Amino acid sequence: MLTVEKRPGNNIKITNISSKISYQNLELYFFIPLDLKLSSQNLSEQELYHTYLNTKHTYFEESNAIKELTGSIEYNDQKSIEKYRLNLSLNAYQYSLALEREVADLIELIKSPSGQTEDSIIEDDSESISLLNKVQGLVTLINNFLTQFRKNKPQRNKALRFYQNTDNYISWLTEQKIIELILCIQNKDIFFDLEDMLLDLCKSESQYRKVNNYNSTESENDINRISNKMRLLRKLIEYPVTLNKTIIPLGKRTEKIVKGSATAIIMLFVSYFLIEARDFFNNITVLLIFVISVIYAFREVLKEDLNVYLRKLIRKGKPNWKTLLYDSNSSNLLGTKLEWLEVIKYDALPFSIKEMRKRSISQKESTIIKYRRLMQIFPSNFLIGYKKSREIFDINMNFLTNSMEKGTKIVFTRQQNEVVKHNVDKRYTINLISKISDNHNNDLIQRWKIIMNKDQILDVQEITF
Secondary structure: OEEEEEEOOOEEEEEEEEEOOOEEEEEEEEEEEHHHOOOOOOOOHHHHHHHHEEEEEEEEOOOOOHHHOOOOOOOOOOOOHHHHHHHHHHHHHHHHHHHHHHHHHHHHHHOOOOOOHHHOOOOOHHHHHHHHHHHHHHHHHHHHHHHHHOOOOOOOHHHHHHHHHHHHHHHHHHHHHHHHHHHHHOOOHHHHHHHHHHHHHHHHHHHHHHHOOOOOHHHHHOHHHHHHHHHHHHHHHHHHHEOEEEEEEOOHHHHHHHHHHHHHHHHHHHHHHHHHHHHHHOOOOHHHHHHHHHHHHHHHHHHHHHHHHHHHHHOOOOOOEEEEEEOOOOOOEEEEEEEEEEEEOHHHOOHHHHHHHHOOOOOOOEEEEEEEEEEEEOHHHOOOOOOEEEEEEEEEOHHHHOOOOOOEEEEEEEEOOEEEEEEEEOOEEEEEEEEEEEOOOOEEEEEEEEEEOOOOEEEEEEEOO
């Protein structure tokens, strides 16, 4: 199952969790409004793939709750630096995912049905007690994990550097997530006593980083600097569980053959017309030179058009790229995937996608961008302890914003016998339909609406039927 969420700016994040399956086909269909005038003429598939689409694969373990993590990673002389770094990073990575997930789940529980945190009212006493226990339990688990994690601090310089970078990040992340939780429970009487405990945890972690001199004073006082530093530390932690990839463009040989064939065909006709022109005029004249110039001009124009036509004809339905996925530690091949990206017409849509699309009464006319990925996984080469992989698509929607209009419309409403004027932003709706098929021919189809304006993505809504 896919999840789609908005990211800062004009980015969306699509996440796909896969178990140890040997085969999976994923198709994404973006329905772009016609008034944006997007086509293969003003945006090539190559540009769209390399500039606006970024994919990442990581190991994933869904059951790694904080209470299941040991925290303690011991270094000794028999254990290599690389092995220690791997175990340390895996533990910190699992903790980061578990903390982010459990805080998000708590915030979702605390929110009111309307989704407005500040207006939440929890009426049921048993529910209130349950929430209190969950928050208190999370704080206890965090303290236990951090205590275990810091129990075996290495002494050797190289191992110590890895430990300090990792410890620095999980301390900062813990503080950030607890602050996020505090913002959610503020002004709620049932959490009044608990709020002080959460604040103490934040202060403790902040002081811990200062005592250990993890960050300079300038970095601590500059939000941008500390945020960028932590982003880099997160990448270092994720490195052992992130799969390396090698992208191989397909069709290079075909492109050379097509280019040569197009040139040969054009030159055949050019030679024929040159011979005919020479026989017709007998002698070299100004008119003959003019005719030859026209023939060569047509050659240059037709050669490129014929080249594009033949290339599309021969490579129709064939993949554009092949990606090899490797374990970043052992360099073992974990999987391969073939990728397609093209602008298609409505008639080329599969029947199941057409049926899903017909349920929408708006935006019947759209430019359709199709992305397809066929992936094969080799489970025997997975890192021990992991049974699933996570595929992340980071899509930058800026390729649409250049065609969007920025402006507002004025709408009037009547409220209690008074006329109120509202400024309404011009918005665009992008429909996204996904289809996942496995090796048992089981299909899962989902649909979302991406609402955006020229400046940012405003909302991502999953449409269920």
